[in-house]
Amino acid sequence: MATAVTFTNKPEELFVDKHVKYIQSLDTRKDELEYWLTEHLRLNGVYWGLTALHLLGRPDALPRDETIKFVQSCQHENGGFGAHPSHDAHLLYTLSAIQILAMIDALDAVDTEACAAYVAGLQKPSGVFAGDEWGEEDTRFVYTALQTLKILNKLDRVDVEKAVDFVLRCQNYDGGFGVVPGAESHSGQIFTCVGVLSMTNNLDRMTPASRDQLAGWLAQRQLPNGGLNGRPEKLEDVCYSWWVLSSLAMLGKLHWIDQNKLVGWILSCQDEVRGGLADRKGDAVDVFHTVFGLAGLSLVGWGGLKEVDPIYCMPVETTKRLFGPK
């Protein structure tokens, strides 16, 4: 089975201090139009940045009180969270809010009862969840809903069995999962579906053959340069070092790809001058690719990063505190 990986890249090739500074600088870029155009990602951005800082071993690099205040200001009367105080509530932001508070151990700062009610209210008769009151359905939202409730220890508010059945209906012949039943397999969607099955202890609802088929498909995502793509015949991208890799980890098949080559490739996507990671070498960095690149490195156990939990994309320290040791 899995043997220890020998890495050829040295830990000092990861520019820890630069990445920390980059993340800290994100909220000071108010003189750039991009800052204002991405307000709809603000709460997600805090989650991405905070997770990255935790993995880098610098959990206190963002001011805790301000973070809590900002999260509080994003909660709506209906219990859900928006990306920003003036934005509508959606599951995508609600999970980020709860994850942020979970990481800094401040879940009691918001109305968790109302939050759970908001999430539960979005489950549909088929078992799927809508993202918000307007009804878009997607396996991503099953994941965001169930993880939110699991952190809040309120999974009993929804029909988990039905949600799992829905997810299983989204599995395709290649082993992967799509947005809804019938949709093409996509690594991002696979992460959310395998995540739902893992966090509810239902991985064995997939047959061993279909688990192997899926792991084989995921392993095929590694391209000769070491990077991973999200679907057959597409380009590699750092965020897939998370979607693909975490899925492989949940299936116990991390060793089915060349982890050393992947590490080298992720490191090549760093901005060695200003910090942060990009989707590909030479591209502009952003906090989204920064956290998923770092999480990928952490998952293969490279370079002294804090251990990340493949199911929840939070530090294992946090998930241990929440759910107990595995």
Add this chain to the structure above:
Amino acid sequence: MSSHGIARSSTTVRSGKAREADLLKIKEYNTLVAEVQDLKSSNEYTKETLTKTSTLLSQNPEFNTIWNYRRRIILHLLSLLPLEDEKLSLITSELRYLLPLLQSYPKCYWIWNYRIFLLQTASAQLSHASGLKVWKAEMSLVDKMLGRDSRNFHGWGYRRYVVNNIEGLVSQAQKGNDNAKGEPPAAAAAEVNTSGTGSKVVKEEGESSMVESEFAYTSEMYKKSLSNFSAWHNRSKLISRLLAERGASKEERETFLDGELGIMQEALFTDPYDQSLQLYNHWLISATCSPRQSVPESEIVDLVPSEKMEILVRTMEWMKELLEEEPECRLLLEELIFIGGLMRGLVAEGGLDANDEVVVEMKIWLEKLMQVDPMRMGRWKEMAEKL
């Protein structure tokens, strides 16, 4: 905050002038945002506010909260319109407004979601005939979007969604369930046509099932590019229904399978390294030739073990031939091992003669695979243990 494919700029500092220009843009943008947010908080739902949201969304189509506000405006404006024609014209003008946005931002979830909202609103608020017309017009948009990017994830998902809805609306009419809005049921006349034929339902609005035309569309798409996995995926999802609706006999199903396998053989000789082709071929084989306990009922055709074995032997033969031309092709090696495994499974199930040579060959292929594909060594080692 989440960008793809944007080149890193070489300088860290903007010139004073560039910064001034940015600050001006920010000021203008934020003034517009504040204005629209104010209108939203005071529940203003007018044509003027609709225009304001257009301006803002054209600058920032990712601003989902403003799309939600726009939904409320549209629902309110529709409620003020007494006539069907006026409602239809508002909905179609909204759909038109989205076109340039979709072309500029084909991967923006919120635009697609808003479009689906408009179509659902058309179904809910218009007569059945008008609603159906609106849905049917979407097919040409989907064709156009997939013509520009034949792998667009949203485009394919949207296509399946639109097709499902059109099929649902047509069959609803055929069942004569459209009395809700007090219209004459369009299906009443059509019912007559269905009696006796059983399998086919023909009427003025066409057939309820679009499975034949959708299947033909996947052929059209793969002929343009063999490596379009999205097309092969959709094809795989249509086959079961296609054959059922054709009322295909076992013989016809076998002919169909032969046809698909033939396409794959030809295509893989063109490009044995294409994962899309390998995956579809893999599915055809595993869905029809697996030992019975792993696939209880095939979507394509139920074969007896000897028929399965015959296909496996035939496939293995041409793959070995191809391997001679492409001895380093890892996908081919993997598939050959898979087929060998199925053969062994069929033998184990009983009734067929064992072929020990296959095991020897499988070991040789696996060794070769370890040589040419060291990146996935962990997987091949596990496979070797099982062999």
